[in-house]
Structure formats: structure tokens, C-alpha cells
Amino acid sequence: MICLRRLALPVATALWLAAPSSMALAAEESARVIVKFKPGSALMRAQAQSATPHVLAQATTLGQRIGRPLKDGPGLANRTQVVLADDISSAQLAARLAQEADVEYAVVDQRRHRLTAPNDPLYGDNLVGFTPTSGQWYLRAPTSTVLSSINVEPAWSITQGSTSVVVAVLDTGVRYDHAELLPVGSAGNLLPGYDMVTNVGMANDGNGRDADPTDPGDWITYAETTSSGQFSGCGRDGNNNLAAENSSWHGTQTAGVIGALTGNGAGMASVGRTVRVLPVRVLGKCGGYDSDIMAGMLWAAGIGVAGTPANPNPAKVINLSLGGTGACTQAYRDTLTQLNALGVVVVASAGNAGGAVTVPANCAGVIAVAGLRHAGTKVGYSDLGTDIGISAPAGNCVNTGSGQPCLYPILTTSNAGTTTPVANNSIYTNSYYTSLGTSFSAPLVSGTVGLMLSADATLTPAAVRAILQGSARPFPSSGADNGDGGTTTVQRCVAASPTDQGQCYCTTATCGAGMLDAGAAVSAVQAGLQAQISYSKTGAVPAQALTISAASSWVTAGRSIASYQWTLVDGGGIVTPLTASTASTITVTPSALGRFTVSVTVTDNLSNTSTTSQTIDVVPATATVASPSGGGGGGGGALDGVSLLGLLAALTGAVGLAWRQRARARSLT
Secondary structure: OOOOOOOOHHHHHHHHHOOOOOOOOOOOOOOEEEEEEEEHHHHHHHHHHOOOOOOOOOHHHHHHHHHHOEEEEEEEEOOEEEEEEEEOOOHHHHHHOOOOOOOOEEEEEOOOOOOOOOOOOOOOOOOOOOOOOOOOOOOOOOOOOOOOOOOOHHHHHOOOOOOEEEEEEOOOEOOOOOOOOOOHHHHEEEOOOEEEOOOOHHHHOOOOOEEOOOOOOEEEEEHHHHHOOOOOOOOOOOOEEEEOOOOOHHHHHHHHHHHHHOOOOOOOOOOOOOOOOEEEEEOOOEOOOOHHHHHHHHHOOOOOOOOOOOOOOOOOOOEEEEEEEOOHHHHHHHHHHHHHHHOOOOEEEOOOOOOOOOOOOOOOEEEEEEEOOOOEEOOOOOOOOOEEEEEEEEEOOOOOOOOOOOOOOOOOEEEEOOOOOOOOEEEEEOOOOOOOOOHHHHHHHHHHHHHHHHHHOOOOOHHHHHHHHOOOOOHHHHOOOOOOOOOOOOOOOOOOOOOOOOOOEOOOOOOOOEEHHHHHHHHHHHHHHOOOEEEEOOOOOOOOOEEOOOOEEEEOOOEEEEEEEEEEOOOOOOOOOOOOOOOOOOEOOOOOOOOEEEEEEEEOOOEEEEEEEEEEEOOOOOOOOOOOOOOOOOOOOOOOOOOOOHHHHHHHHHOHHHHHHHHOOEEEO
């Protein structure tokens, strides 16, 4: 059992938070509001002339103004105190006090709690007897070494997931007999799902569509991959040579990231903790057809599919750790239109070829997720481009020498079977049996969205996107290396092209709005306000005006954004100070190549504020590169132990992975 680190308030802090003994403590249900008064206001002038000018106590005067008895709470700082009241909510009192001429702002004095780590032994750091020793590094708070971790504990202090929130995992199916992926009837998080694979050979379970999404295995024999049959070319090794492939247990792995049992004193922790997981099997041997995937998307959302029973547990989030080359088709666009109209959030992996984003991640209405190394740079194999919405950890190894452990893989649930499953088997991927790929970046986002919807079930897909992007942490721009002792320099990511890119420093034009911060996203939902900055996908080029907008910033229902305040944080020598800075949009014209940073603070009608910043790269004018054309397209072969050899190339340059050549949509691992 690892030692769980907990954030506790020191005694001095606890005493400081207590009200003076002369003040009556408010009842548990009393309103508590933090009020800051304007300098030079009538109340502050009266305070300065009082017998005790150092003790701020203006509740009585405020109460007389608004016609409601108010009580003085503790003082916080110069011009700031807590005001208490009975028989009114804190939000209502804050809204009323914010209207007073003497008040600079009034905000709810919310109760916070210590952050608690789960007791799952594989969650912690410095593990003994298990690899990676870093455990579930990708969930914890970022450090100076591990920059891309998603910081989920602050989110868990707000919500540990709601059983009414359903996240669908469209994949190879799951193993319901894993001890941390039990059905809901056995105290687990997994709902009954459906098998949408129509081709009997690909289904590998003796039939086509049925009500059992259990994964029977998707192995490919050498005879199958070298034959002229339907599995020709499906099995390949890390060097893209024809070879047998073991079963991936891919759906079991992605489902574990989202909804493995957490806080049970065993195994791993999941992002969503108690959100429900709906397995929908759409991939089998050598992938799956678009028609099955789209049928699975519709069924998961509660939309009827011919020949299948109605889904009694419609999902509000759909995770797609799969894809293939090509442009988004009209069929996918139609499907996504239906899902978005129902308020369903669709999250998809970007792809693993180091090039342009794959289908369906490149479709409008999808939150496409790129993959990051532990250091916050784009992992070599991850696809990139303007279709990306946000980035999250994908796993990387750092050291790729023969026999050395992978240092930063994604630890998750799996099965030990190489072909057929081992019954009642509860293993986890590790430093030698690795889970790597954008397949695991997407479920980190999907699990976070599950927590967001647990905090506020009314969030729309547009609101979810705005909150995720506005709360994302900025990408690092220095400190990484290619593992070659500094012989080569890590370059800044550029627009996707036919040439695969390796590790590079992300920009908002190539890797989305920033690095996923689950804690910040769920905190923004609780606060009811999140600033967001957006600009044209074509990006910024020298001597051309660029419109930057905060109009898509999110505010909860019943409130409105009252004002915007833009700031030029760093002009980079190419952007002059802003002349108009209080509208929802600004226009800048960079004079040369380089980068600049702007921030915006939005204020709502209750005087709550939210600030976000964006660093924008100014690049040469080039045509936007779309996904390569092609039918049916690629998919994602597993980056297993054999394929780790290919990661060495990913650290130093382009990496070619076998999945690009496959004929059907594949899992993006």
C-alpha cells in the first residue's frame, strides 16, 4: 500500500479562517459573500473616520441599503470582508451586493475541501515492485519534470462522477471479467452494451450483431496476413513488415482509463471514477467498417438503429479511439449532426502517423485529441493540425534501449491472452507490456467531460469545448530533448504535411488550445464562467489582420457576460499595443514571423471573472493541409512491445507505423 499524500490546512491557516470570537458564527445554511469595496467610496471614507478604522465592519450599513439584515464576517484584506445573511442563498446575496455603487465586487465565499488521492495502489508515484515506478503519472498534478499530467485531483474534490452520466466506448469490446471493469449489477461501472460488428469473420465470435459487446480477441495469424483473404496485410510488426499480431484488448484498455473502479484499494484509478461506461463493439479482427462505427454512435446516443433494440442507457459522451485516413465523409457529418443535436459530446483520437488528423477526428463536431509526451511536447507518433481541439498524455518511453523499461506509458486494464482471452484475468499494462498512443489521450478527455457533466448536466457540446479549451494549460516551448544528448534540437511543430513529424513543441495551430487540465475544467464548471480565446484556423501570417475572439466564452444559464478586457501580454516585437481592448473581439496585424501572447478577462453580471491567455504563432502563409485523400482508410495498430523499436525514430524524426496501410478503420493505440 502506498502512502497517500493529502493536502491539509496547517493550524495557523485554520485559525486565520475562523471568525473573531466576538462574531456570531452563521448557521450552516447562511449566505456567505466576500465583498471588496471601491477605494474612496463613501463606506471606505466612513470606515477611515470610525473608532476602529482597522476593523472592517460595514455589514449593517450595507444591510440598511438593501433592506435586509446583514452580519459582519471576518476581514480578509484592505477593503475586503465577509458578509453573512440568513434566509437567502449566497449567489442571490452576491448578485444583490454587486449592484451597490460602493462595491468593487461581491463573490460567493465557497467552501473548499482538502484534495484526497485515491487509495488505488497503482495511482501513486515511486511504486515498488511494479513498473512504471511513476504509476499513473498522467492523472496527477504536473511537476517540473512531468508537465502534461492532467491534474485530476482538484476535479475529484468537486465531483467523483455521477452514475447518471454515461460515457460510451466504441472499440473492440471489453472484458467484463476484469476485476475493475465489472458490470453495474456486480458493483462495477460497466453497463450492458451492444456488438455492432456485422461481418462474422471480423466479429470473431461466431455471429454478427448481438447484445454482447464482450471482446473475444482480435488476433491475426501469419497465415491470415500473408493470404489473399479478407485479413490480407492486416498483421504487421513495428517495422511495417507482415507479421502475426496478438489480440490488442484495446477496448478493455480504453474503458479502464475512463471508468475502472477507483477508491477500492486495488489496482488503478480512472478519470471518471463512478461515471457509467457503455461498451459498444464496433471493431474486430482488422478493424471495423464505417457503417458499423456510425451505427454504434447512433445507438450509443439513443437513436434507433434498424434491427437492434433501443438503448436504455443513452450516452452523453462518446469516445472514439479509432480512425483512418481520408476526409470526413457526408455520412459521418450526418451522424454527428444528429448526435450534436441531442447534446452528445464526441471525442476522438487524432491518429498515430505524425501527419494530418484522421477520420472521424477531423470531422466538425468532434473534439480531436492529440498526444503529448510527459514533457508536454507532441509525442512523435501523434497526428497534428488545425483540426485538433486539445492535447493530453499519450505515453512515451524516453529510454528505448533493448530490455529497458518504458518510463511513461499509460497504465490501464487489460487481459493476458495472446489470442483468446484468459478468463477472469485482471492484469494491467506496464513498462514492458505497454499502452501508448492517442487512443489513450482521447479517453482522458472523455473521462474529464464525464466529470464536467456530473457537475452540470446541462452543458452543451459547445460549452464543453469552450471550457476544455479555455481552461487548458499552455504548451511548453523549451526544456525538451530528443534523447540524443543534445545533438539535435526539438523543433516547433509546423502544419501537417505528407512528411511525418516527430517530437516537436506544440503550438495552438498544431495541437489545439493547450494541455488538458481536468481540475481547471471542472472548477470552471462549478464557477459557472470560463473565458475562451479563438481565432481563424488559417492562423496568423505577417502583415495580415487577424481577428481574435472571446465571444465563445462560456457562462452558466441565468448569468451573462458583462464585459471583456484584453491585454497584450507579450507582443514579441511583432504586435503593437492594443488600441481597442474592451470588445468581444480584437484585431491585430503582426509585422513579421514570430509569436505573441494575448489574454482576456471576462466578467459576468455578478462580477465573477475568468481569465485565459493564448500564445499565437505567426507563420508563413501556406495553404491549409487537409487529411490525405483515400477511401476507408488506415486506423491504428497497437504500439506494443514489438513496436517500441519504432518509437526511437519518433524521438528523432518521422515515424512510420503499420496502421497507415490498413484497409479499414482501426484502433488508434
